[in-house]
Amino acid sequence: MPAPLIKICGISDAAALDIAIAERADYAGLVFFAPSPRNLSFPDAAALAQRSGAAISRVGVFVDPADDLLREAVEAGRLGALQVHRVTAARRAEIRARFGLPVWAVVEVSQPADLAARAHLEAADRVIYDAKTPAGSALPGGMGLAFDWTMLSGMSQPAPWGLAGGLSPANVAEAVRITGAPLVDASSGLESAPGVKDPDRIRAFIAAARGA
Secondary structure, three states: OOOOEEEEEOOOOHHHHHHHHHOOOOEEEEEOOOOOOOEOOHHHHHHHHHHHOOOOEEEEEEEOOOHHHHHHHHHHHOOOEEEEEOOOHHHHHHHHHHHOOOEEEEEEEOOHHHHHHHHHOOOOOEEEEEEOOOOOOOOOOOOOOOOOHHHHOOOOOOOOEEEEOOOOOOOHHHHHHHHOOOEEEEOHHHEEEOOEEOHHHHHHHHHHHHHO
């Protein structure tokens, strides 16, 4: 099995970006969602895009976004893909048609019944399985929660996919072994404080994922 692609999500400063690039991560996740401690302003996103250039693909992360937010974020961050939480298949299709970028759909999982959402993944260029956050939570992810990965073991997939939710240097190899995930996506498990990426944890995560 080839090593998984790696997305370091919630990058918000130059130091974290530089480490992700130096360690050859495949994607940098830039969050555009005000309640998140990883939320980026458009000027900050533009600065990160300028700094990274073509060295890493930037994925914008959104929750039920309006077109104006998408438009400004795409321009500022020079985004290569749009990861959208909590939108319908019809809205994903609209976003893909309007902005001409790959759209990543997020399926929030806590129990096997949640995987039925795979039947409604039209207009998804990639599917990300993430842990479902508690009811009433302001955040749809980035809380360090994991789900039972065995639910994904051997499951047929409707599109290219990836695994998120509670991944860290300590558990990513096991997660890949159980699920066969072709992409792993980590955020809070790489932080020393909410929104503050730890360079050593980024390095260790990438090494562990590649070693899986």
